[in-house]
Amino acid sequence: MIIDTHSHLYGEEFLADISDVINRARAAGLGKIFLPNINAASIEPMLALTRRDPDFFYPMIGLHPEDLGTTWREVLPQMEALLQQPEHPFIAIGEVGLDYYWDRSLNEEQQEAFAIQVGWAQKYGLPLMIHTRDAHRELVNILKQQIVHCKLSNCTLSGVFHCFGGTAEEAVELLEFEGFMLGIGGVVTFKKSHLPDVLKAAVPLERIVVETDSPYLTPVPYRGKRNESAYLVEVLRKLSQIYEKDIEEVASITTSNALKTFPKSQIIAV
Numbered sequence: 001m002i003i004d005t006h007s008h009l010y011g012e013e014f015l016a017d018i019s020d021v022i023n024r025a026r027a028a029g030l031g032k033i034f035l036p037n038i039n040a041a042s043i044e045p046m047l048a049l050t051r052r053d054p055d056f057f058y059p060m061i062g063l064h065p066e067d068l069g070t071t072w073r074e075v076l077p078q079m080e081a082l083l084q085q086p087e088h089p090f091i092a093i094g095e096v097g098l099d100y101y102w103d104r105s106l107n108e109e110q111q112e113a114f115a116i117q118v119g120w121a122q123k124y125g126l127p128l129m130i131h132t133r134d135a136h137r138e139l140v141n142i143l144k145q146q147i148v149h150c151k152l153s154n155c156t157l158s159g160v161f162h163c164f165g166g167t168a169e170e171a172v173e174l175l176e177f178e179g180f181m182l183g184i185g186g187v188v189t190f191k192k193s194h195l196p197d198v199l200k201a202a203v204p205l206e207r208i209v210v211e212t213d214s215p216y217l218t219p220v221p222y223r224g225k226r227n228e229s230a231y232l233v234e235v236l237r238k239l240s241q242i243y244e245k246d247i248e249e250v251a252s253i254t255t256s257n258a259l260k261t262f263p264k265s266q267i268i269a270v
Helices: 018-027 043-052 072-083 107-124 136-152 168-174 195-202 229-243 247-261
Strands: 002-004 030-035 057-059 093-099 128-133 159-161 180-184 208-210
Touching: 002 208, 002 229, 002 247, 018 030, 018 229, 030 043, 030 229, 030 247, 043 057, 072 107, 093 107, 093 136, 093 159, 107 128, 107 136, 128 136, 136 168, 168 180, 168 195, 180 247, 195 229, 208 229, 208 247, 229 247
Parallel strands: 002 030, 030 057, 093 128, 128 159, 159 180, 180 208
Antiparallel strands: none
């Protein structure tokens, strides 16, 4: 079984042919697809897709850093209210984090919102799906502070650093957070990507999960097309070359990593 740990198949990009997309994913060997949330508007489409096939789709809840807007202080309590419902379906807190790539005007607000949502992970015993871009140092500092608080409260933090594309030094620093994996997707297949060298030098396969981030970051040889979960096979193929292992072994190890990191995914979500 293959697990796509990060896919937005509930998006408008898939409305016209979602059945075909699901069939192609199953034919490619996928057994589970994890759905990170991005904002208030995406919650219901995501849950609708989950209800359609609860053995296959597993939702998360969180506010993406680029979707803070001006109402984030009202949105976050609404999201937490969903976590407070008995037998809620969410397997993780995500997609949350920091993104300073386009706009640094909300840096402090992003950090505050991220810290609040890390608190949810501690409070409700869920892993994190973390997005970060141009904010590595701030992310590490916040997580270190939160882990100190967590230890005092006798809880743990775990999760995935989604779409990792940093240096070997950054990879080593992130992997110092026990219980966290690096999410590897289509970027690893790009011709000019430095990621294969970074992985080979600094990241054991036992600390990797695979993802598509569909409909974005489409892997070679499908670049230029909409990404979808079936294309995850190309990521596995590239990882098998990097780690010099059979693709079946890479799939087995990364699937085991995903199930360990997201234990609720071993239970029907809805």
